[in-house]
Amino acid sequence: MPFQLDDYDVAILKALMKDGRKSFRQISRETGITTPTVRARFERLINVGFIKSVSPVFDFGVVEENIFENKGQIRNEKQGKPQHMQQLRDANSRIKKGMKIKLDCEFCKGPIAGYLHVFKFANYERFFCCTGCMSGYKQKYAGRIESIVRKFEGKE
Numbered sequence: 001m002p003f004q005l006d007d008y009d010v011a012i013l014k015a016l017m018k019d020g021r022k023s024f025r026q027i028s029r030e031t032g033i034t035t036p037t038v039r040a041r042f043e044r045l046i047n048v049g050f051i052k053s054v055s056p057v058f059d060f061g062v063v064e065e066n067i068f069e070n071k072g073q074i075r076n077e078k079q080g081k082p083q084h085m086q087q088l089r090d091a092n093s094r095i096k097k098g099m100k101i102k103l104d105c106e107f108c109k110g111p112i113a114g115y116l117h118v119f120k121f122a123n124y125e126r127f128f129c130c131t132g133c134m135s136g137y138k139q140k141y142a143g144r145i146e147s148i149v150r151k152f153e154g155k156e
């Protein structure tokens with residue numbers, strides 16, 4: 001089965017849609033989901049490639065206009081906000097529990113159709129179609145994984 005959003009994922013995504021600056025603790029208070037779970041879910045949504053980035057939203061309406069500026073350019077800047085609002089509305093209606101996210105196996109690169117095998121190390125997660133691919137990956141990248149984990153644990 002592919003990775004599917006559940007109620008927690010949906011609640012966290014909706015909280016972030018309202019304001020992407022929220023801390024894990026703020027999202028936890030708002031949704032009633034524990035802070036470590038919020039963090040883990042957020043990281044997973046990044047790891048599966050669904051959250052691409054959390055980026056600022058600009059309001060060019062507050063920019064002081066230079067009257068000597070090219071009028072066409074100003075018009076283009078003003079379109080930024082409605083486009084963003086449209087994107088938010090689309091996302092808001094599409095993000096639902098059970099929404100499936102397509103994942104390819106990190107090792108054989110084939111689509112993951114059956115049970116999802118997850119290998120978690122440091123703040124990374126890698127997804128595999130079978131235990132064979134997972135152990136193949138662990139073997140191939142053992143040195144790299146070990147050094148990432150060492151660095152991560154030193155930082156915590």
Ligand SMILES: [Zn+2]
Pocket residue numbers: 105106107108109110128129130133
């Ligand atoms: Zn595989």
